[in-house]
Amino acid sequence: MIHFVLLISRQGKVRLTKWYSPYSQKERSKVIRELSGMILNRAPKLCNFVEWRGLKAVYKRYASLYFCLCIDQEDNELEILEIIHHYVEILDRYFGSVCELDLIFNFHKAYYILDELLIAGELQESSKKTVARLIAAQDSLVETAKEQASSISNIIAQATK
Template sequence: MIQYLLLVSRQGKVRLAKWYCTLSPKEKTKIMRDCSTMVLSRSAKFCNVVTEHKKDTKLICKRYASLFFIACIDGDDNELITLETIHLFVEVLDKYFGNVCELDLIFNFHKAYYILDEVLLGGELQESSKKTILRYIQTHESLAEESESQASSVASTVVGTVVAAISK
């Protein structure tokens, strides 16, 4: 199980943090600081698995462009499946945003969290098909746009009725 997933820039700024275990805010801050320091200080020649994180966990880190994707998993979990899960998340982001970059995640963080929720559920892989994930997201967005247009038309009708009543 993935305990948490962090997206960290090369400057050490956390761009996205999703927690699948219960921790205090103080512990989360310490973990974010420690993980980003540990991963940023590693040479690019090292492997993607950091076993010296804690005794029962491993860090899986992968760099895509200017972002480091860091996942903490249980000590007995498969590292390659976690790397594939990270890669799936990156591919879905790339398809959704069209060549995703760090700025897409900064300005559309709510969409990035929503996409992550479609990929992972409770720290486990929920859906492995990129097409299915993108179809879910597209359906959700079309329903949201439809409800917004209905809400605005209802609001304009109510305002028109109130204005007509006041003007009498």
Template sequence: MTYCPGPSALPAAACWDLAAPQIHFILLFSRQGKLRLQKWYTTLPDKEKKKIIREIVQIILSRNQKTSSFVDWKDLKLVYKRYASLYFCCAIEDQDNELLTLEVVHRYVELLDRYFGNVCELDIIFNFEKAYFILDEFIIGGEVQETSKKTAVKAIEDSDMLQETVEEYMNKPAF
């Protein structure tokens, strides 16, 4: 989608592309540099992923908190935000909208908050499978799939109900 403010006689350069960013990977890590969650939408060997993670964590943790949340890195752009003790970092295409990516990160945090009730690092550590599930309900293949918080939370709650039903069924004695 393209947004052009004002009269339509403006040159195309005055317009913004509001297309959702193409996310290459998402990293969640602590202030101590411990990786808590990683989701890759680009295929890379494990050795390369580890090298990238080490490099990005070092870059972001060494930055002053008052600097921009955007870093040009190789042929990508890193967009990150710190929430409490966790950093949420996305790698996007160089031409993608950084502010829209910050909104994507914020929406993920809102979904986590809604599910866990004021999410913290321990929630991610001990319930990492739910954190991945919530991310997968929201982003598929590096693109935002569900923008509605209500719909995403409903899908997560439905999954929990199904899991509880299956567990109850499996715990019943068979005759």
């Protein structure tokens, strides 16, 4: 089971967190501080698995971001690396060569995509096409809602003149 997902920049700034196990806010801050310090200080040639507090942290660096997932000891690290890569590929497909700024300014989309991939710490959808279709459907719903809100506000503005 995946306990949490962290996206950390090379400067140690947290760009995305998703918690699947119960942690208090104080514990979350401590976890982020410990893991980011541990991962950021590791040499690039070392393996991408770190044992931590009876769990395993599996991470992978893409450009300026570290994608880190914390799993149980008995879980398969290579499968988690594939999940990380799968998530990055879907982000790349959606944003067109995703970068840190895409995640900063469109964090809600990054969370939505992650929610389409993982539910309760388990892989939900392995098909990139299915996830892309679901994201496109959600985007069209958002656009429809914006258009309706705009037309309603225009009607209200005309009625109050």
